[in-house]
Amino acid sequence: MEWNREQRYRKLQEVNEKEKSELRELVNQCPWRQSFHIQPITGLLNDPNGFSFYNGEYHLFYQWFPLGPVHGLKYWYHTKSTDLVHWENVGIAIEPSNGYDSHGAYSGSAIEHEGQLFLLYTGNTWDENWIRQPYQCLAVMDQSGEIDKIDLPVINGVPKGYTEHFRDPKVWKQGNEFYLIIGAQRKNESGAAILYQSANLRDWQFIGEMKTNLDHFGYMWECPDYFELDGKGIFIFSPQGLEAEGDSYQNIFQSGYLAGAPLDFETNKFNHGVFQELDRGFDFYAPQTTLDPKGRRILVGWMGLPEIDYPTDHNGWAHCLTLPREISFKDGKLLQRPVDELERLRGEKVEAESILKDTAAAFEGFEGVAYELSVDFWESSAEEFGVELGTGENERTVIKYDTVEKKVVFDRTNSGALFAEEFGSVRKCSFISEDISFRIFVDVSSVEIFVNDGEEVFTGRIFPGDESKGIRFFSNGGRTSVSAIKWDIAKSMK
Numbered sequence: 001m002e003w004n005r006e007q008r009y010r011k012l013q014e015v016n017e018k019e020k021s022e023l024r025e026l027v028n029q030c031p032w033r034q035s036f037h038i039q040p041i042t043g044l045l046n047d048p049n050g051f052s053f054y055n056g057e058y059h060l061f062y063q064w065f066p067l068g069p070v071h072g073l074k075y076w077y078h079t080k081s082t083d084l085v086h087w088e089n090v091g092i093a094i095e096p097s098n099g100y101d102s103h104g105a106y107s108g109s110a111i112e113h114e115g116q117l118f119l120l121y122t123g124n125t126w127d128e129n130w131i132r133q134p135y136q137c138l139a140v141m142d143q144s145g146e147i148d149k150i151d152l153p154v155i156n157g158v159p160k161g162y163t164e165h166f167r168d169p170k171v172w173k174q175g176n177e178f179y180l181i182i183g184a185q186r187k188n189e190s191g192a193a194i195l196y197q198s199a200n201l202r203d204w205q206f207i208g209e210m211k212t213n214l215d216h217f218g219y220m221w222e223c224p225d226y227f228e229l230d231g232k233g234i235f236i237f238s239p240q241g242l243e244a245e246g247d248s249y250q251n252i253f254q255s256g257y258l259a260g261a262p263l264d265f266e267t268n269k270f271n272h273g274v275f276q277e278l279d280r281g282f283d284f285y286a287p288q289t290t291l292d293p294k295g296r297r298i299l300v301g302w303m304g305l306p307e308i309d310y311p312t313d314h315n316g317w318a319h320c321l322t323l324p325r326e327i328s329f330k331d332g333k334l335l336q337r338p339v340d341e342l343e344r345l346r347g348e349k350v351e352a353e354s355i356l357k358d359t360a361a362a363f364e365g366f367e368g369v370a371y372e373l374s375v376d377f378w379e380s381s382a383e384e385f386g387v388e389l390g391t392g393e394n395e396r397t398v399i400k401y402d403t404v405e406k407k408v409v410f411d412r413t414n415s416g417a418l419f420a421e422e423f424g425s426v427r428k429c430s431f432i433s434e435d436i437s438f439r440i441f442v443d444v445s446s447v448e449i450f451v452n453d454g455e456e457v458f459t460g461r462i463f464p465g466d467e468s469k470g471i472r473f474f475s476n477g478g479r480t481s482v483s484a485i486k487w488d489i490a491k492s493m494k
């Protein structure tokens with residue numbers, strides 16, 4: 001179905017109950033609904049927003065178009081959790097309602113201040129000639145969960161030198177001051193990030209552009225995020241318009257980070273190393289982090305990409321969020337590990353250990369559609385070894401280590417329903433190590449692979465057939481020792 005402008009910009013309250021319940025029905029018939037990931041009840045989910053800990057709970061909002069699997073009038077949808085594992089759907093948090101956000105409550109972030117949670121977001125508007133005008137807006141949530149939108153925007157329009165692509169404010173506090181970093185496009189069509197400062201989260205002063213070494217690195221930087229970690233400055237952003245290069249930048253858009261000395265507010269200069277992708281898989285974009293009360297920096301991403309059709313579109317919904325990852329910094333690199341609390345999902349356990357000699361093996365009890373799998377490989381003389389998931393008659397998802405090229409490979413060529421084929425169905429990344437471990441979270445239609453305790457991560461949606469539940473381990477062209485543990489994961493979403 002083609003969606004026209006009118007259909008995309010209908011408000012939820014203009015839609016009758018019958019249409020909504022038919023859509024819910026269609027969604028519920030989908031064989032690819034997730035069991036332990038945050039997903040929309042209907043329609044399309046995109047960026048995580050307002051990730052924060054407030055009033056004893058984690059709050060995680062997301063971009064939501066309720067009426068179908070397309071980008072249209074965006075709301076902020078609210079979910080919350082006490083443990084980062086079991087999430088409760090709260091409902092709509094911010095709806096477009098006035099001249100400053102008439103065409104969408106776009107992405108933004110949250111911070112606690114004076115006992116309330118301040119939500120800063122981009123109000124998207126289009127005028128009668130369909131020219132975009134963005135505003136940075138504020139809404140405030142109190143302890144009862146009530147959210148009030150502030151009538152006037154806190155940042156009106158766009159600073160000189162930048163286009164209307166100016167959005168996604170990320171807020172943080174340093175000393176007594178609040179800062180905002182906003183994704184922008186310069187008039188010469190290159191991406192940038194802009195800084196603001198405030199003492200009260202309502203009155204914002206323009207500081208200027210964050211000065212990086214990347215003068216022309218994509219045409220737009222979406223969803224910027226800046227924080228300090230172990231004495232380093234880390235800048236995460238989602239640049240659009242990078243060309244594929246070797247194994248890098250294979251998806252339609254990328255997200256990654258720069259690490260360096262902490263941002264210098266005297267000069268706005270950020271001295272940093274090279275851009276590194278956060279995720280080496282297929283479906284990962286617009287991540288956002290928060291600092292939690294335990295002092296952990298936790299990251300969640302959108303497990304999807306703009307401008308790509310997904311097989312669930314036929315069932316009236318699209319996308320989910322990734323599992324929360326705790327990030328740390330080591331040897332010039334961010335490490336990403338699933339948060340410890342995810343062990344609470346572990347149900348029935350099976351274990352196996354073997355030496356595979358130029359063969360593939362299935363172990364007793366190793367199968368399923370929602371599970372955590374931890375696999376160690378060592379003492380290999382093979383050309384390649386790895387694991388196949390979601391195996392069925394003609395289907396399999398392959399995760400392997402190529403000992404000749406020294407690369408980790410994630411291959412979804414035969415995973416099931418095909419999509420995004422123009423961007424290829426194999427992802428690889430150089431990885432030098434004798435021993436390889438994969439910690440893999442498999443849900444009904446996704447795979448998240450943490451390599452050697454978070455040194456690399458590969459995330460991808462897969463859409464296997466009903467019967468494709470098998471797991472096999474293999475070693476080709478030599479022998480490899482393997483040990484594996486699988487824990488079933490029962491449905492965890494409330």
Ligand code: FRU
Nearest residue numbers: 047063074106107167222286
């Ligand atoms: C990133 C993005 C943001 C924008 C939001 C709109 O995926 O394009 O830049 O605020 O999605 O939903």
